[in-house]
Amino acid sequence: xxxxxxxKCRTYRRFYQECQISKEDLLELIxxxxxxASTANSQALKFKISNTPExxxxxxxxxxxxxxxxxxxxxGEGERPSAYIIxxxxxxxxxxxxxxxxxxxxxxxLGAVEKGYGGCMLGKCTAKPAG
Ligand SMILES: Cc1cc2nc3c(=O)[nH]c(=O)nc-3n(C[C@H](O)[C@H](O)[C@H](O)COP(=O)(O)O)c2cc1C
Numbered sequence: 001x002x003x004x005x006x007x008k009c010r011t012y013r014r015f016y017q018e019c020q021i022s023k024e025d026l027l028e029l030i031x032x033x034x035x036x037a038s039t040a041n042s043q044a045l046k047f048k049i050s051n052t053p054e055x056x057x058x059x060x061x062x063x064x065x066x067x068x069x070x071x072x073x074x075x076g077e078g079e080r081p082s083a084y085i086i087x088x089x090x091x092x093x094x095x096x097x098x099x100x101x102x103x104x105x106x107x108x109x110l111g112a113v114e115k116g117y118g119g120c121m122l123g124k125c126t127a128k129p130a131g
Contacts, residue, residue, distance in 0.1 A: 009109050012118035013065055014079040021051050021083035025115060029085060032111045033104040044093040045100055051083040059084050064124030081119070 026049040033047065050056055060081070065074030074080075085108060087101050105121045112119050 005110055005113055009106075009113045010118070011120050013120055014075045015081050015118070017078050017080045017082050019082050021117065023049065023051060025117075026051060026083060026085060028115075029108040029111045032107050033087075036104050036107045037100070039100055040094065042093045044090045045104055046088045046090055048086040048088060049084070050086070056081065056084065059086070062125050062127050063122050064126070065120075065122075067124065 030047045
């Protein structure tokens, strides 16, 4: 039942970092995102996946964890996420498309839970400009 899936879809902040999540699994979650509603059908959201230790480490350094726990820097080595799906928005496709990201994030989280994974939506991200 959908209610069971939604109830199981809780926030995790410690992970089995050694657990490999395949590119195929991540692409299946993005395929769910592709099927969700899109403002004016603009399809402005784009996705970047990461499931390698090197890329994961770069992403981890940009994230903010559990704002309610200011003394906690997030999961330690060995308990960090083994994969990420980064949601990007192509603003050139029009304004007000950022409302789509939450719908897509929850849909992908539900898909992840159905696959037996747990995750965390992370809005606090301080990406450094390239170069
Ligand atoms: C849009 C959005 C952004 C969030 N950003 C963060 C974040 O940057 N860091 C974090 O640790 N948790 C983040 N969360 C997770 C929430 O803190 C979490 O959903 C909330 O505490 C409820 O926990 P539960 O999902 O286990 O019920 C975010 C959740 C949402 C919906």
